[in-house]
Amino acid sequence: MVESSMQPLRGRSEELGRLLDALRAAEAGTPSLAVVSGEPGLGKSALLAAAVEQAERHGFLIAQATAQQTDDISPLSSLAPALRAGREPLIDTEHFMELAALNTQPLWLAERLADFVGRRLDGKKALIVLDDAQWSDPLTAFALRVMIARLSSHQVLWLVASRPAPGGVAAQLVSAVQTQVAVHAIELGPLSAEAIQDIAKDRLNGPVESVLALQLAGVQGSPFLAEQLIAGLYLDNALPGTPASATPVGPLLTGPAPTGPLPPGLVEGVRRRSTGLSESARTLVRTAAVFGSEFRLEDVAALMAEPVAKLATALDEAIQAGLLVDAGSALRFQHELLRSATLADVPPSAQRALHGAIATQLIAAGRGAAVAAPHVLAVAQPGDTAAVSTLRQAAQELLATMSTTAAEVIQHAFDLTGADDPLRAEVGVDVVAVLLTAYQYDRAKAFADDLLSGTALYHGPITPDLRATIRLHLAPRQWVAGRLERQDLFAPGAAPHLTERLTAYRALLSPDEVPPTDLLPRMIDPVARAIVLAAAAETARAEGRYATARDYYVEARATPRELGSLPNSRLEVGELYCRAETDELLDALNRSRELMTAGDWQSAAHLSVLHARLEFAAGNLEAAEEEARTGLRWMNEFHDTRLAPGMHQVLALIALLRNQPTQAREFAGADSTVNTLLAIADGDDKAVARLRDVPEGFPERIDLLVRADAEDLLAARAAASPSVAALGAHELVAAGNDLKRLAAATEQLRTTDRPLLRALAEDRYGRAELETGDRATGVATLERALESLTKLGATGPAARIQAVLQAAGVRRRRWAAVQPRAEAGWEALTPMERRVALLVAEGHTNRSAAEELVISASTVGTHLRSVFSKLEVNSRVQLTRLVLERFAPPPNA
Structure with a gap:
């Protein structure tokens, strides 16, 4: 890369060189994250500008933004300018509006954003820049973590600048993505x-x-x-x-707020520069400094009781003096150090008065308590009930879209109340509720325990209703997270409806406490009744009574949401499991797909396990694998891997179907059922008997019971839940060698939406016909099963059927298509993966390859990541080289 045409960047040649190396690597197909850190005023923004200029010279798509101090009250506000700005924005207007509708679902928003940006970056090299990242709003910080991980096969350099902050946004970002992309840490010291x-x-x-x-x-x-x-x-x-x-x-540099005392002389310098300004301009600048690093002229004008037009001249003076800059929709100081120096010249008493006046004005103007909150906090004193009221309102305003910020605001409100103030308990309940909404369960639980234990946190009375109310806030999330404990479900003396709800939660922990369903209509409280219905549904589902469980889930979900209500999304997960087992698999699968982009993101792990299992049941092995791996990534993101075994089961079953025992063993761990299947694959016929012990909740348990000839268990299953699949599976096993009954059972199972079960039935019936009956029917039936399994990519059972046909003397031209596939190298690629690899080697982007193959660009990306892994390459350039070497014509050809 050539020397910049800008004014030279002095003293940073080594740092700039490292960024240019990272740009070259991105261009070659190796993405990375570069984090530039340094104290205020050391030139982080200038270094970023130099990198941007070089990237532009070499045809990189540029997306850049600078976070502002006020971003934490608006979701995605730090990243949005990068998404929408420039000649070639990363997100078009239609997609951006779609994202706005997902503000309350951060996980789905981040995933959708990664998909949109991934499409935009297909075949392009890009530099995505975020300056002053320490001020990023929480949604931006989260979205970046997801995007960098998801787009790890694109030609992109992510460049972030931040002041040093252990555990801050930049540190969290590095920790989250360092296993997916290379990380370059660039620390700036004094020149x-x-x-x-x-x-x-x-x-x-x-x-x-x-x-x-x-x-x-x-x-x-x-x-x-x-x-x-x-x-x-x-x-x-x-x-x-x-x-x-x-x-x-030359231009003044931009940067973050100082972390220590202002440099000596800076305040005096700003004071001298201000001396030449008119009185109106000086007042404007000082008032603006109290507003913050970014402000609106109309707000300052209202506070100064001056018409906006009259301040135009004063504003121009401040801009000409190099203190302010017009950013279009808002005004800001040229540098946070200049604002700090200006603010240092405003007496503390005047600052307090201005903050109070600003807060009052913003609320009166209808700007909302959330916008006024920073100014309220600047002047609030312990015991200020008006400030507490404003902050509580601000937390509620922020809760839907900025729950992390809401949690901090409500904590401030709590801290402003006295330890023996009765209001403190009421605000404490708010703290617990907001923390739970912000997905900070551990913090909420610890706070609740302290509040209710008579510690220094609260000295007021712990009433039964207070105890019950807090426990009922916690209980729904505890149930979803598997942390519900019986001792937390008592509050003697609480109001009847609260007591009834706590009692109902105890039924969720112990099936013995579920009241008879004929007593449900007598329950007075609707929330308690819904909880008991859910408990009854969970019990029925565990016993295989899926139709009964489904109906209970549906009725439980119809109850209005109140204190203690179970999350609807979690109840619907249970309902969809049951629907899939009662001949409604495709409907359940379609609904699960909808929930994966619009459901409650806090139930993402449960939704992901459900979705992976339903895709597997429907025979969509690639989709099931992708969903299982995505779910595991989400679980790691939220540090909650309780449901990981369910994902590992799905992945192990897929590996076995693909005849990849090594991968299956890696996923199996101590799972007894998967290890039994591995033993059977290794030739241990006696292991089949152990399949009778497969647990009720195992994926596609009915298939395994058929393989184990567990007629009694299949009969019980059919009696408890008489679905077509259950009845057909039982008849298939009960038929024995009766060809007529086998044919009828197989025909019955052909009407199900479970292709793996259909193939299993045709395999069993076809072999029976081949051995003792009509050879033509047997061969045709086995070939039908072979074709189905081959299309699904289930090469393991397909190879076994092929072997039977070959032993029977059947000859076909394409037997090799279902031979066991290797686990690494070119032979390990599926037919679709090979086509993707060849198209990419020809220069296709993910988007153009998707159009060629009539699939989505996201699916192409999934195949490409698998290709990279199996061929042990990490860039398109390396893949192209390998393909050319493999398919190069021989010498002298």
Whole structure:
């Protein structure tokens, strides 16, 4: 890459070189994350600008944004400018509006965003930049983690700048993605004295006078302070001959707020620069400094009781003085250090008065309590009930879209109440509710326990209703997370409806406590009744009574949402499991697909397990595998892997169907059923008997019972849930060698939506016909099963059927298509993966390959990641080289 045409970036050649190396790697197909960290004023933004300029020169698509201090009250506000700005925005208007509808579902939003951006980046090299990342809103921080992991096969460099903050946004980002992409940590220290002198020479277009050189030695290696000194803003103990002001030369740098005391002389420099301003302009700048780093002119005008038009001249003065910049929809200070220096000249008492006036004005203007909250916090004192009320309202306003911020706001409200103030208990309930909505269960539980245990957190009375209310806030999430404990479900003396709800929750823990269903109509409280219905549904489902369980789930979901109500999404997961077992598999599968992009993201793990299992049951092995791996990634993201065994079961079963025993063993772990299947695959016929012990909740348990000839268990299953699949499976086993009954059972199972079960039935019937009956019927039936399994990619059972046909003397031209596939190398690729690999090697993007294959670009990306893994390559360039080597014509051809 060539030298930049911008003014030279002094003293950062090594750091810029590392970024240029990362850009080259991205261009070659190796994506990475670069994190630039440093204290305020050390030139992070200038380094980013130099990298952007170089990337533009080499045809990179550029998407960049700068986070602002106020971003934490608006979802995705830090990243949105990068998504929508530039000549080639990453997200078009239609898709951006679709994303806006998912603000309350961060997981689905991040996944959809990754899909949209992935489509946009197909075949393109891109640089995506976020400056001042320490101020990112929580949704931006989360979305970046998901996007970087999801787009790890694209030609992209993610470039983030942040001030040092252990455990902050940048650190969390690195921790989350370092196993998916390479990470470059670039720490900026102070510039050398020589580099500072070079900056001065560049700005002045000539030599540096000795007096200025002496002052530059006091800027402590900060390019920002050097810029201000040269521009006449930084006057540290001005010496004779030093200009009091000067016309700024070159743009001022931008950066984050200072973490320590302001550099000596900066406040005086800003004060001197302000001296030349009119009184109106000085008031404007000082008032704006209290508003924040970004503000609206109309808000400042209202506070100053001046018409906006009258402040136009004053604003122009402040801009010309290099203090403010017009960003279009808002105004901001050129640099946070300039705002801090301005604010230092406003007496604390005046700041407090202004913050109070700003908060009052914003609320009166209808801007909402959330916008006013930072100013309320700046002046609120313990015991300020008005401030507490505003903050509680702000937390509720933020809860739907910015639950993490809402959690911090409500905590502040709680801290403003006295330990013995009765209001503290009421706000404490809010804290628990908000923390749970923000998916901070551990924090909510710890807070609730402290609040109810009479610690220093709260000295007021712990009433039975308070105890019951807090426990009922916790109980729904505890049940979903598998953490519901019996001792937490008692509150003697609480109101009857609260007591009834706690009692109902105990039924969820113990089937023995579920009241008879004929007593349900007598229950007074509808929420308690719904909880008992859910308990009855869970019991019926565990016993294989799927139709009964389905109906209970449906009735439970119809109850209005109140304190203690179970999450509807979790109840619907149970309902869909049951529907899939009562001849409604495809309907359940379609609904699960809808929920995967619009359901309650906090039930994502349960939804993901459900979806993977339903895709597997429907024979969609690739979709099931992709969903299982995605679900495992989500579980790791939320540090909750309780449901991982269910995903591992699905992945192990898929590996066995593909004749990949090594992968199946990796997923199996201590799972007895999968290990039994592995033993059978290894030739242990006696292991088949152990399949009778397969647990009720195992994926496609009915198939395994057929393989184990468990007629009694299949009979019980058919009696408890008389679905076509259950009845047909029982008849298939009960028929023995009766060809007429086998034919009828097989015909019955052909009407189901379970292709693996259909193939199993045809295999059994076909073999029986081949051995003792009509050879033509037997061969045709086995070939039908073979064709079905081959299309599904189930090469393991397909190979076994093929062997039977070959032994029977059947000859076909394409037997090799179902031979056991290797687990690595070119032979390990599925036919679709090979087609994707060849198209990519020809230069196709994911999008154009998708059009060629008539599939989605996302599916192409899934196949491409699998190709990379099996061929042990990590870029399109390496893949192309391997394909060319494999298919190159022989010498002298």
